[in-house]
Amino acid sequence: MFLIRLLIIAVVIGYCVWFISNKVLGKNLKMARVIATTLVVTSVVYLLLGSLSYLLEG
Numbered sequence: 001m002f003l004i005r006l007l008i009i010a011v012v013i014g015y016c017v018w019f020i021s022n023k024v025l026g027k028n029l030k031m032a033r034v035i036a037t038t039l040v041v042t043s044v045v046y047l048l049l050g051s052l053s054y055l056l057e058g
Contacts, residue, residue, distance in 0.1 A: 006047065013043045 017039055021032045 006050075009043065009046070013039055 017036050020035050
């Protein structure tokens with residue numbers, strides 16, 4: 001169940017990055033990089049904290 005949740009989160013974040021990059025921003029690459037970096041860092045922090053919680057709490 002834990003891995004399924006991680007896969008769903010990865011797919012949703014990937015779709016958000018793709019949608020914002022292609023549809024919303026178009027040619028504005030600097031803003032696309034900022035938004036993509038923010039989404040990736042946020043998801044990494046979430047996955048790290050989720051993994052630590054899973055390991056420590058059982």
